[in-house]
Amino acid sequence: MTDPLTRLRETALALPETEERASHGQPTFFVAGKQFAQFRNDHHGDGLTVVCVRTGGSDEQAMLIEAAPETYSRPAYLGPSGWVGVNLAGEVDWALVDDRVARSWELAAPRRLLEAGGR
Template sequence: MTPEPPDDPLGRLRALCLALPEVSERLSHGEPTWFVGRRVFVQYADHHHDDRVAFWCAAPEGVQEMLVAAEPTRFFRPPYVGHRGWLGVYLDVPVDWNRVAEIVEDAYRVVAPKRLLAQLDG
């Protein structure tokens, strides 16, 4: 599959996040952020700490290190939360939105309670 250009990355990311059970959006640190209950699983980063457009998300153990090592032009260790294994995903490069959807769902699975995971899998 050919990656798509980053036409409206915020809108596309928002749609992916809000499609998951019981997700809410609100600003946190000045950026759109998606929550499951009170727990953050994805945060948009529009030039938040550098000149890039990206998002930061929870990630299963070991995924951050693997993806950053394999594709440093697409993935990075975000500030503040990178030490906890969170993954940074650049959105100012050609984006494979199917892959981003998988990454967002994985982030949701890291923080969502079991009852919501059962709903997602049901």
Template sequence: MLPEEIVALEELRGICLALPEVEERLSHGEPTWFIRGKRTFVMFCNHHHGKRLGFWCPAADGVQELRIEQDPDTFYSPPYVGVRGWLGVNLDDDPDWEDVEEIVRDAYRKVAPKTLAARLD
């Protein structure tokens, strides 16, 4: 992994692991974060399927389309899970880490049991 890829992974890892009851393990060869060891809410994407460095996560209804429309260089519909509303986020072009944190927290809220999601508020 290149140094900028390591930095992006470490930033994303810090955001994900700061959330309640999150653990990391490899899934499909990439670092992936799970809630209570079961529910995936963020998958790191290191040039998977020709895409750029980034991550995939579930998004609320309509968010994927809106984000892609607003900034198609940063956001995309990822393979396999894009049809279910997941959002692909590129991290290889000076990402806005505050926005990334908000996206990750929203993905967590979408997937987490209500009792855990409530702990974010």
């Protein structure tokens, strides 16, 4: 079984102009200086392994968590900004994770990257 952080790095760093650096002690991915994904493993003892990603806002966040609470959660600190945590423990649907990370990248990326064809 692939380590979730290793697999997440493959996905995130394949997107244009991304970089990884620590933010608040967590492996975090940025595009043009804006955060779009953060890996968390047992963050503040919550027992979860997740990737935190952007959504279109609090309505989309609420809909995702309500529709699939086993997959999505409201992450500490980032939750009030509409982010969700996507569960990376157990049997992970990597196609879903890849799509959520790419969508988060699109929400953070500058217009010039999106106009150049995006992902």
